[in-house]
Every structure is written in structure tokens, then in C-alpha cells.
Amino acid sequence: MTAIAPDPTVPAADPDSEQWTAKLRNRFFGTLPPEKLLPDRQPSYVTSWIYVFGVLTIAALVVIVASGIVLAFEGPQWYHVSGVGHFVNSLHLWSVELFFFFMVVHLWGKFWMAAWRGRRAMTWISGAIAFLASIGTAFTGYLVQTNFDSQWISAEARDGLNSVGIGAWFNVLNVGQMLLAHVAALPLIVGIIVVWHVLLVRHRGVVPPFGAEHLETADVEEARS
Amino acid sequence: MSSATASRRIRSGDGQWRGPTRPYDIAKEFVIALVVVSLLSIGLAALFSSPDEKAITLREWATNAPNDFSATVAAELAGTSGTATYGAPYVDVADAGQKIGPVNLQKWAGVRIPVDSAKQFVVDPLTAVSGDGETKDALAAWTAAPTDQQQGWASAYADAIAAAPDGDPAQAEAGDYGPVPVLTASMLSAAQRGGLDGPVALGGLFYQTDYTTSVLFLADGTYLEDKAVEQHLGGGQWGMMNETGSYPGQAWLWLYSFWYQIKPFNDEENTYGANADALIWAIMMLLTLGFVFIPFIPGVRDLPRWIPVHRLVWKRYYAQQEGTRVRR
Numbered sequence: 001m002t003a004i005a006p007d008p009t010v011p012a013a014d015p016d017s018e019q020w021t022a023k024l025r026n027r028f029f030g031t032l033p034p035e036k037l038l039p040d041r042q043p044s045y046v047t048s049w050i051y052v053f054g055v056l057t058i059a060a061l062v063v064i065v066a067s068g069i070v071l072a073f074e075g076p077q078w079y080h081v082s083g084v085g086h087f088v089n090s091l092h093l094w095s096v097e098l099f100f101f102f103m104v105v106h107l108w109g110k111f112w113m114a115a116w117r118g119r120r121a122m123t124w125i126s127g128a129i130a131f132l133a134s135i136g137t138a139f140t141g142y143l144v145q146t147n148f149d150s151q152w153i154s155a156e157a158r159d160g161l162n163s164v165g166i167g168a169w170f171n172v173l174n175v176g177q178m179l180l181a182h183v184a185a186l187p188l189i190v191g192i193i194v195v196w197h198v199l200l201v202r203h204r205g206v207v208p209p210f211g212a213e214h215l216e217t218a219d220v221e222e223a224r225s
Numbered sequence: 226m227s228s229a230t231a232s233r234r235i236r237s238g239d240g241q242w243r244g245p246t247r248p249y250d251i252a253k254e255f256v257i258a259l260v261v262v263s264l265l266s267i268g269l270a271a272l273f274s275s276p277d278e279k280a281i282t283l284r285e286w287a288t289n290a291p292n293d294f295s296a297t298v299a300a301e302l303a304g305t306s307g308t309a310t311y312g313a314p315y316v317d318v319a320d321a322g323q324k325i326g327p328v329n330l331q332k333w334a335g336v337r338i339p340v341d342s343a344k345q346f347v348v349d350p351l352t353a354v355s356g357d358g359e360t361k362d363a364l365a366a367w368t369a370a371p372t373d374q375q376q377g378w379a380s381a382y383a384d385a386i387a388a389a390p391d392g393d394p395a396q397a398e399a400g401d402y403g404p405v406p407v408l409t410a411s412m413l414s415a416a417q418r419g420g421l422d423g424p425v426a427l428g429g430l431f432y433q434t435d436y437t438t439s440v441l442f443l444a445d446g447t448y449l450e451d452k453a454v455e456q457h458l459g460g461g462q463w464g465m466m467n468e469t470g471s472y473p474g475q476a477w478l479w480l481y482s483f484w485y486q487i488k489p490f491n492d493e494e495n496t497y498g499a500n501a502d503a504l505i506w507a508i509m510m511l512l513t514l515g516f517v518f519i520p521f522i523p524g525v526r527d528l529p530r531w532i533p534v535h536r537l538v539w540k541r542y543y544a545q546q547e548g549t550r551v552r553r
Binding site: 038048050055058060062080095111116132142150169176177 | 245249265267273276281311325537540
């Protein structure tokens with residue numbers, strides 16, 4: 001049998017191209033090449049202060065997570081009685097208040113920009129879900145303070161949750177369950193959604209002004225007429 | 226593909242902006258934002274601190290509101306307390322549970338956290354702490370009596386306390402209450418000594434993370450609610466978004482809280498008020514879905530185009546566009 005020599009003018013197929021890992025890498029970096037993931041230029045219309053509120057929200061989230069880790073690590077017997085503990089508790093509270101303030105301004109800004117235009121609906125949806133997940137996370141935080149607030153809020157909130165059957169599984173009077181939700185499950189969910197949201201923003205870019213959509217061209221679809 | 230039968234449709238949205246650009250250092254922006262927010266948080270924490278009102282103990286409740294405490298104990302024994310008549314997920318009570326139209330999700334979820342309020346809130350804790358013979362005899366008499374007899378004694382005593390001046394058990398009319406007055410007095414005395422907080426919360430365990438029984442018992446009385454209303458935390462006081470003292474609370478719950486302030490939901494005499502929790506949940510879930518899917522709701526998604534707030538955001542861009550047009 002005579003071996004056929006490969007044609008040097010035809011590019012050899014990548015022997016690893018069928019690998020899941022290779023496919024995942026090609027998909028990720030095809031969608032988000034480094035210059036999109038960490039761009040050093042933005043469209044010239046990105047000049048308003050409103051654009052700062054997205055990054056301020058993420059910065060507040062970092063402060064929340066950092067102060068929250070200290071509180072969870074030291075526990076209520078520390079933050080209820082020690083001066084430093086109370087200060088970290090205050091830091092956690094105020095970073096949460098700032099987080100929601102920045103997030104709400106960011107949301108309203110994006111609403112008035114109709115930031116879902118140009119195939120960006122999922123960016124809006126992921127942001128909206130991040131807002132809702134953050135509300136759930138903050139709510140469980142109030143329940144695990146282990147003070148008068150926790151007693152009253154849990155006693156009241158159980159009626160709402162029980163009335164639609166959720167309370168049978170999500171028991172706001174169970175501090176252990178709420179602590180797990182507040183320090184692990186929900187922050188993880190919020191974190192994943194925020195990363196997803198930011199990647200979508202990087203992928204789709206910042207929505208153009210009304211009337212400038214024609215300056216943004218993209219996915220060219222072949223459609224049979 | 227045949228060029229004669231195909232057309233090319235261009236859609237925007239991959240972030241490939243073909244217009245002018247400008248340098249924008251997002252890494253530097255993030256670092257500055259982090260420093261600014263950290264300093265702001267530290268400043269606000271140092272300046273305003275945070276609320277941290279101590280949790281109410283059974284000792285505090287029994288000491289500050291002994292009549293309310295005794296009335297609650299009698300109601301737990303009679304099976305007429307809030308918890309004993311709550312329905313799912315704590316007890317099985319026919320027709321209990323809020324409805325959305327004909328749908329009773331509360332009942333469908335079932336009794337997943339069973340609570341026997343007389344046993345868990347009164348008999349078991351008292352058994353754990355009682356030392357005197359009178360209380361032991363009362364517990365033995367209660368345990369030996371049939372359920373109808375227990376409820377008859379406790380209901381009669383609960384009614385007598387309710388009718389007494391200031392709800393004071395000491396001034397209740399004499400009657401056949403069986404061991405209930407002794408049990409109630411022993412509970413009050415044990416709670417005032419601080420002996421009940423552990424047994425009620427721990428339920429005979431060493432480690433515990435679930436405070437369902439303690440909070441349910443506390444919430445069956447009026448002391449907790451009275452304290453909350455004093456602090457403007459009541460449901461009808463926008464309490465859901467308030468905080469103890471003058472601190473900001475969960476302001477983001479304003480819309481959820483709003484429904485509890487208006488008719489028909491704030492009037493428990495009508496069907497809507499009686500099922501307010503479930504109905505308001507349903508309304509909020511619908512609004513939440515609407516919020517998430519704004520991009521697909523005609524009219525709502527067009528508001529930003531009709532009300533040109535965006536001209537403030539892109540003021541400079543539009544000014545440049547108009548300048549270019551004028552020059553032409």
C-alpha cells in the first residue's frame with residue numbers, strides 16, 4: 001500500500017477540535033476576545049455620570065462580601081458585644097444601603113436608555129434577576145442578625161411566605177437555614193448572575209443612543225427571501 | 226446558498242460600534258469606585274453606626290407583660306392561640322390558609338413543620354424545669370386528662386383571664402379550670418426567673434439552629450407586636466421597609482409594603498383583606514415578571530423613546546449631532 005502524502009496547500013484539521021475543552025475555549029474566546037472582555041476604548045457617547053453606577057454597584061458588592069465574611073466568621077457573640085464587631089456590622093449595613101442605591105439608579109438609567117435594544121434583552125433580564133436575588137439576600141441578612149429585628153421580621157414574613165406555600169420549605173424562623181441561605185447560597189447565586197450580567201455587557205457592548213443604532217452593525221444573518 | 230434566493234439582514238448588538246470611540250480605562254474606574262465606596266461605607270458606619278436592639282427573651286416578656294404572657298400560655302393549652310389555629314405548615318386545621326381565588330397554596334404545601342403548641346411551648350419546657358410538687362402534680366393531672374377535658378379547662382381559664390380587669394389572672398373569676406392555673410402560674414414564674422428561654426428554644430437538645438418554636442410562642446402574644454408598633458414596624462405602618470430607631474430599612478420593599486396600606490388589603494373584614502398575604506404575593510409576582518420582561522412588553526418598552534430622558538444621558542452626543550447638521 002502506498003501512503004498518500006498530505007497536501008501542504010490544505011490546512012490540516014485541528015486534531016483536538018472535537019474536544020469539549022477546545023470547543024468551550026473556542027466558544028468563549030470567540031464570543032469574548034480579550035479586547036472585548038477588557039476594552040480600553042468605549043463609544044464616544046459614553047460620557048454621562050450615569051455609566052458610573054454599574055461599577056459603583058459592583059464595588060459596593062465587594063465591600064458587602066468582605067464585611068460579611070468577617071461577620072460570619074466571628075459570629076453574633078462578637079458583633080453584638082464588641083465595639084469592633086458592631087463597627088463591622090455597621091459597615092455591612094451601610095454598604096448594603098449604598099449597593100441598593102447605586103443599583104436602583106443604574107436600573108433607572110438603563111430603563112430610560114432602553115438598554116435592551118439591539119439584542120440586549122438578556123442583559124436587562126440578567127440585571128433584573130440580580131436585583132431580585134439581591135433583595136432575597138438582603139432579606140435573609142435581616143433574619144440572621146439574631147436581634148429584635150430578626151424576631152419581628154421573621155414573625156411577620158412567615159405569614160407572607162406561608163400564604164403561598166413557600167414557608168413550608170423556606171422557614172424564615174429557622175436561623176440555621178437562613179444563615180446558610182444568606183452567607184452561602186444566595187451570595188453565590190448573586191455572584192454568578194452579576195458575572196453573567198457583566199459578561200453580557202462586555203459581549204453586547206453599551207447600548208447606542210436612539211438614532212445611532214445604524215452605527216452599530218453586527219450579526220449578519222442570512223435569511224432566505 | 227443561491228444568491229438569487231437569499232438576502233442579508235443586518236442586526237445590531239455584538240458591541241461592534243462603528244462610530245467614534247474614546248479611551249476608557251475600566252480597570253482604573255473599578256479601583257477608584259472601590260476606594261470611593263469603601264471610604265463612603267466606613268464614613269457612614271463611623272458617623273451613623275447601626276441599629277442592634279437586643280432580642281426579646283421570654284424572661285423579658287414575662288417580666289414586662291406578665292398578663293399577656295399568662296393569657297398566651299392559657300391559649301396554647303386551650304388550642305386557641307395563633308399557632309394552634311394557624312393551619313399549614315404548622316398544624317392541620319380544616320379551612321385554614323389563605324387563598325388566591327379558589328387556590329389554597331398554603332394548604333397544598335401541607336404540614337411540613339408540625340407544631341404541638343401545648344406540648345412544645347408549655348408542657349415539655351415546664352416538665353424540664355419544674356421542681357416543686359404542685360407543678361409536678363398539675364402536669365400529671367394535665368397529662369392524664371382526656372383532650373376534651375384539657376381544652377375545656379384551658380378554654381374556660383383563657384376566657385376568665387380575658388374577662389378579668391387588665392387580663393390579670395389573679396383577678397380571674399373562680400371556676401373549674403383543673404390544673405391550668407397552676408401550669409400558667411408556674412410557666413410565668415419559671416419564665417421570670419429566666420428558666421424557660423433554653424427549654425423552649427432548645428427543645429431538650431444541646432445544639433440548636435432552629436428557633437421556630439421560640440418565635441412562634443413569642444409571636445402568639447401581643448408583647449412582640451406592641452414593641453414593633455412602638456418602633457413603626459407594624460404591617461400597616463410601612464413596617465416592612467422601616468427599621469428600629471431612625472435608620473433606613475429595606476426601602477427596596479416599598480412596593481410590596483404599599484399594598485398593605487390600601488383597601489381592600491388593609492381590612493381583614495373582607496375576603497381580600499383576609500387573604501391579603503397571598504393576594505399581594507400574587508400581585509408582586511406578576512409585577513416582578515413584568516419588570517423582568519420589560520423588553521418584550523409593548524408600550525412599557527416604548528416609554529423611554531416617548532419620554533426623552535435619554536437626551537440628558539446622551540446630551541453631548543445629540544449636541545454634536547445637531548452641530549454637525551447645522552454646519553452642513
